Amino acid sequence: MRSRPRLLPPAALSAALTAALLLGAAPAAADTGDAPARSPGSSGAGVRFATFNASLNRPAEGELIEDLSTRDDAQARNVAEIIQRARPDVLLINEFDHDDEGTAARLFQDNYLSVGHNGARAVDYPYRYTAPSNTGVASGFDLDNDGRAVTEPGEAGYGDDALGFGAFPGQYGMVVYSRYPIDTDRVRTFQEFRWADMPGALLPTDPETGADFYSAEELEALRLSSKSHWDVPVRVGRGRSVHFLVAHPTPPAFDGPERRNVARNHDEIRFWADYVTPGRGRYIYDDEGRRGGLRPGSAFVVAGDLNADPNDGDGHPEAVSQLLGAPRVNGTVLPRSEGAAEAAEDQGGANTGHSGPAAADTADFADDPAPGNLRVDYVLPSRGLPVRGGVFWPTADDPLSRLTGEHPFPSSDHRLTWLDLHRR
Template identity: 70%
Template sequence: MTAVPRRVASTATLVLAASALVAMPASGAVSPSVPQPPGAHEVRFATFNTALERPEQGALAEELATPDSEQARNVAEIIQHVRPDVLLVNEFDYDEEGAGPRRFQDNYLSVGQNGAEPIEYPYVYTAPVNTGVASGVDLNGDGESVTEPGAPGYAEDAFGYGLFPGQYGMVVYSRYPILTSQVRTFQNFRWSDMPDAMLPTDPGTGEPYYSEEALEVLRLSSKSHWDLPIDTGRGRPVHLLASHPTPPAFDGPEKRNVARNHDEIRFWADYVRPRAGSYVYDDAGVRGGLAPGSRFVIAGDLNADPNDGDGHPEAVAQLLEHRDVVDVRPSSQGGRGAAGRQDGANGGHEGAPELDSADFADDPGPGNLRVDYVLPSRSLPARGSGVFWPTVDDPLFRLTGDYPFPSSDHRLVWVDVVR
């Protein structure tokens, strides 16, 4: 399949050495939050949980049909300042027509926001996700299976928590061609098909939390896992490995979401290790992990901090300590300032606050955490990285702010790699 500029379609269809340095925002003031462009032989990969999900199916696409969404304008301006070459967007509702991604490009990214330079992505990829898709079985243990969207308990019995199919979806925008014929998706991979899966048990009885009927259908990915080969013009593609694991919260003593988050992250750890991913099968039935020697970037809101929060202590360590993965530790002074200013749970954190990428509730709550990642393979030397989190005295602080957030509770994370 050949790339078609600026077109969005359904499943597997192509549609459409420092951190931040000084640049000049529209206000005319200097902003240290805006990075210099990547070098001539570098590609900027980024991930951004934009929190653009909406509570009703079709609402996001309808909102983006005009250029009047203040949140979308702020999200677009952040992207225009950082200017990633390849961008994974989390929490962007999926629609089969691809209207949402197309309208976000046309009405927001292609329009200079507050004097920022417009940015064009000729290639856009989107596909179905598991959130809000009825499983047909009782997954939340209340004794009934709810299959009618909008009915009480529907979201909890869906393959991934969602009020309707496609809520909290994903989109990838790219300046480089996405090799659609080589894309692999893993939406349907069953959790129980992972060897030694961390399937939850009832701590009171020691029995499996999920019934045999549930395990027959329960998918591992709460949204989806995508392997998107990107042609960066250097002969071999770079595989963008995109996902958005479930938060390790909103469960009970069985810790089912903690376990699922761990194994959703483990999927990529196995996928990129030779022979470890031999059990993997994609949605086309092709088995096996990533070919040895492949270049890759793992990206997404992984909902796991290596030191703090409610996740399994080894969840994201599976990647950060992986022999084939490099953690360049993108950082910001804004994250450090927010943790000190907000205090609360942040005062007891072990992790370095400048590495944080999300501004969560502090009292009660987990506090600010590092949950968004761009992790290149060792075969892709990194030349720069950062977290877009302006300090309070930065003229661009208006784009991130404090709660209620003008854009998202997550921050855009970027890494420049030699292509």
């Protein structure tokens, strides 16, 4: 039986964790102008956390494994080179098709990350974590209320009736790569948490009749997370851990006047705000039946493509603001890039009407019609941890812009976003 660790108050834990981060293994130097160089053993070295919606999804089950089985996939090479140049120590990849054996995740390491590209040095992640996703899992119900319940993958409309949109189970999944050990015994997943079990959930209604959009039977089956929510503790040194809280909420689009995806996106983001706020996460249960939110005082980093901009776009106006303003979240860190500002100015369209800073955008979306480029990818630390951040979005005159480019994108329409935990 393991002894229970002593609980430190938040301030003491933050100080202890900062020391642990600085005394841990030094990360390798970065190779991009957007990510400041870090020399091994330098006094400013810390741990770099990152998120990257890499668009490594495929239209059919098994295709990603097939593509990654060789070293010939151009998109995978570009994604790997971006990662090699940014050199995160702990990385979430969104839109990475899940398979139960973790074969795709292993192949991406072996055939792409472990192979240097165009002068960028290979990067090795000895620790990985992946788990099932709600995407493409049949619900057995007519969740889009179009008059028919589609239950067989491959049939038209299947994704709209799945527990999370997807053509097959695991499409648009996610994976965590880490240079530091993952405490797998303490990982918590929340794939099966039901939307209706969130107190005050924004469950959609028919705007014409006021009736519930989902039946009682559907709400018994419908899960909150469109993919999953994971709490992945990463041991960063001297027995200290940072809880890597990762997810990929549904886009607030592709629905009807009931705005069910807008509401779900809001509540998927709210889940983490409640989870890290003492006293607000008592209703939460994980897939093993353990209840409650994050232990008070625990250090954490929330990461993922949250599909919500605090100022612009079509999402709920408070979707991401509720997380940025949560008491234990440091929402003041605003990663920026010169490439994002340049793209918004050059592309115009919907970007000209945005109120948020263009330099903080992390995704290159269609400009006419809306939404234009948005800040949707986040790496948010707990308060008390000294940090700085950035976005891998080179300007057009930078040779590395070949990795990001314009539509059709050579890698992804999202940009890798990173955060360094470092000395003040």
